[in-house]
Amino acid sequence: MFDIGFLELLICGVIALLVLGPERLPTxxxxxxxxxxxxxxxxxxxxxxxxxxxxxxxLREELRKAGDVGLEDVQGTVRDALEEAKRYxxxxxxxxxxxxxxxxxATRRVASPTQxxxxxxxxxxxxxxxxxxxxxxxxGSEPPGSTAGSSENRS
Numbered sequence: 001m002f003d004i005g006f007l008e009l010l011i012c013g014v015i016a017l018l019v020l021g022p023e024r025l026p027t028x029x030x031x032x033x034x035x036x037x038x039x040x041x042x043x044x045x046x047x048x049x050x051x052x053x054x055x056x057x058x059l060r061e062e063l064r065k066a067g068d069v070g071l072e073d074v075q076g077t078v079r080d081a082l083e084e085a086k087r088y089x090x091x092x093x094x095x096x097x098x099x100x101x102x103x104x105x106a107t108r109r110v111a112s113p114t115q116x117x118x119x120x121x122x123x124x125x126x127x128x129x130x131x132x133x134x135x136x137x138x139x140g141s142e143p144p145g146s147t148a149g150s151s152e153n154r155s
Contacts, residue, residue, distance in 0.1 A: 016029075
């Protein structure tokens with residue numbers, strides 16, 4: 001953008017030091033840095049927004065093109081399907097002379113959930129209200145310190 005080399009920056013720094021003095025130079029440098037940073041952020045936001053708008057416009061254009069082509073394809077497909085359905089219409093509809101009606105297909109009766117639970121409760125025997133007590137010791141194990149069943153203590 002700007003063709004400023006190190007020598008030009010050094011000359012600007014010396015002039016700023018002479019004009020502002022050593023007390024005000026750091027404050028002026030901070031303010032200049034904030035201005036430059038704000039300008040850079042503004043430029044980057046502008047370019048990113050411009051890129052977003054260009055991409056959105058490209059997508060709109062692609063959708064317009066795809067929408068036009070897709071509409072014609074859908075219309076043609078629907079027309080073809082209707083023509084094919086008309087060719088096979090006689091297979092689906094009963095004859096108009098009324099001869100030989102077919103019986104309706106058999107249907108299964110589905111029980112409602114309340115009937116299912118009532119019938120299952122009636123058919124199963126009632127279970128006890130309290131579960132059986134678990135055994136305190138599994139078979140073959142003895143409590144610690146017990147020597148009654150130990151084969152080592154028998155002499």
